[in-house]
Amino acid sequence: MNPAFSVVVFTTxxxxxxxxxxxxxxxxxxxxxxxxxxxxxxxxxxxxxxxVGLGASFGHLGRPERAWRAVLMWRTSWLSREVIVLPAFIAVVALWWLALR
Known part of the structure; x- marks a missing residue:
């Protein structure tokens, strides 16, 4: 098994x-x-x-300039699901940080 570097970065x-x-x-x-x-x-x-992880997940795409289209296949693609859920998680973390301030 030889995963792409972007997958290793994203996962880790x-x-x-x-x-x-x-x-x-x-x-x-x-x-x-x-x-x-x-x-x-x-x-x-x-x-x-x-x-950084989200950027690495976009870097795994064949054509990163079309990353916005990754969301369209959410019913069948795990990459699409992570592109939807990870920004939501990032927003929750940002809101928690703002609540501390």
Missing amino acids: VAGAAQGLVVTLALAVLAGMPLAPGFLGMSLIVAEAMLL
Whole structure:
């Protein structure tokens, strides 16, 4: 098996960022005391990682300039589903960061 570099980057970076956000959310829900500066900075790092992952997923397309069309095949393509769900997750993380401010 020899996956494309963009798939490796997307899987690793976006997965790590999602894990970071879920861990932070669980810590907050469990009532663990987190420094506001740490939480805010961690969310910024996660946001940057998610954007890199999304860019890598677009880079996996044969013609990146047609990336907007990836959304059209959402019923059959996992790439289409990730192109829809990942920006929604990025928006949720951004809203959480804004709520801290």
